[in-house]
Amino acid sequence: MKLKYDRGSVVCTAPSNIALVKYWGKKDIQIPLNPSISFTLDTCYTKTKADFELGDTQTQIEFYFHGESKPSFIPKLEVFIERVKDLYPWLGSLAKLTLHSENSFPHSSGIASSASGFGAMAMCFEKFNSEVLGEEIDLDRASNAARLGSGSACRSVFGGFNLWGELTEDLGDQSLSSQLTDIHPNFDDIKDAICIASSGEKSVGSSAGHSLMNNHVFGEQRINQAKDNCRELLSCLRSGDVWKAGELIEEEAMTLHALMMTSRPSYMLIRPNTVAMIEVIRQFREDEKTPVFFTLDAGPNPHVIYFNESRTLVEQKLLPKLKGLCENERIIMDQIGKGPKILESSFE
Numbered sequence: 001m002k003l004k005y006d007r008g009s010v011v012c013t014a015p016s017n018i019a020l021v022k023y024w025g026k027k028d029i030q031i032p033l034n035p036s037i038s039f040t041l042d043t044c045y046t047k048t049k050a051d052f053e054l055g056d057t058q059t060q061i062e063f064y065f066h067g068e069s070k071p072s073f074i075p076k077l078e079v080f081i082e083r084v085k086d087l088y089p090w091l092g093s094l095a096k097l098t099l100h101s102e103n104s105f106p107h108s109s110g111i112a113s114s115a116s117g118f119g120a121m122a123m124c125f126e127k128f129n130s131e132v133l134g135e136e137i138d139l140d141r142a143s144n145a146a147r148l149g150s151g152s153a154c155r156s157v158f159g160g161f162n163l164w165g166e167l168t169e170d171l172g173d174q175s176l177s178s179q180l181t182d183i184h185p186n187f188d189d190i191k192d193a194i195c196i197a198s199s200g201e202k203s204v205g206s207s208a209g210h211s212l213m214n215n216h217v218f219g220e221q222r223i224n225q226a227k228d229n230c231r232e233l234l235s236c237l238r239s240g241d242v243w244k245a246g247e248l249i250e251e252e253a254m255t256l257h258a259l260m261m262t263s264r265p266s267y268m269l270i271r272p273n274t275v276a277m278i279e280v281i282r283q284f285r286e287d288e289k290t291p292v293f294f295t296l297d298a299g300p301n302p303h304v305i306y307f308n309e310s311r312t313l314v315e316q317k318l319l320p321k322l323k324g325l326c327e328n329e330r331i332i333m334d335q336i337g338k339g340p341k342i343l344e345s346s347f348e
């Protein structure tokens with residue numbers, strides 16, 4: 001392998017994403033049990049600076065989060081590097097990797113930081129790869145690499161709406177995400193206001209949650225439902241049917257949490273104020289006859305999903321009502337975004 005450089009520094013950002021059809025359950029190495037559809041966020045992102053040094057010595061890794069050394073994260077990184085060695089063979093001669101990472105959003109805010117974190121990391125690896133080998137950047141490979149860090153991260157390598165997982169023989173890939181095209185303009189500026197119901201640590205993390213889908217009593221039905229919902233949502237995204245899309249989005253959020261509640265052992269991540277907020281959102285939709293919906297990630301915080309046409313109404317009349325039900329009145333405002341950015345890079 002002929003390499004053009006043996007040192008480099010890359011700074012990348014990658015946003016988090018919110019799933020509308022949920023990835024829940026996996027097999028083998030980060031292969032999803034069902035296809036999922038998401039949109040990439042804009043203001044909630046991770047920024048990572050990666051300094052690479054190639055050589056003959058044993059690999060040394062340092063990880064800093066907001067300037068503070070975090071050795072507890074190193075074992076996860078070692079697993080990630082081992083998994084992506086087939087994609088990036090120069091990792092076999094990695095002497096030193098220093099990572100400085102920071103999030104634009106608060107810690108424990110229920111925003112998937114593993115998605116933006118591994119998305120940004122994969123982009124740094126891909127950029128270094130393209131420079132040392134003198135090749136074009138390959139976003140499909142970066143998405144595949146990000147998945148090997150955290151499943152949902154593969155959807156953060158592209159902007160807009162994404163599909164990850166095989167939907168039909170010629171649509172969707174198990175090991176990488178792809179950006180959906182031909183989206184109706186009704187969805188162009190889709191918004192996400194994240195209402196913080198609780199920022200406390202979750203009783204059951206996502207890894208344990210995914211594994212409870214093996215042998216789940218509704219396992220098979222869930223896979224079929226997710227495929228049907230992906231197909232139907234895709235058709236809404238193309239036709240511009242925001243009402244039907246909203247119905248599917250809420251069904252998916254409720255299903256995700258129903259699957260948690262019916263796992264063995266059963267667990268529950270929603271809180272009383274989560275339920276109160278869902279009721280306020282549904283009542284507001286009925287009263288105002290305006291398309292505003294919610295989704296939930298693997299946590300208690302409702303994401304309010306709305307569109308340009310109802311923006312003023314939602315932001316002036318609904319969000320103030322929800323604020324009072326949030327922890328410390330915290331709502332994080334976000335919207336659909338364009339995906340990762342390479343901010344700086346240098347090689348020698």
Ligand code: 2P0
Nearest residue numbers: 019022023114150151152206297298
């Ligand atoms: C998703 N979630 O589609 C689903 C919906 C949470 C709820 O993917 O074990 O952090 O790293 O592959 O991606 C959260 O799980 O799990 C998740 P790993 P990940 O976004």
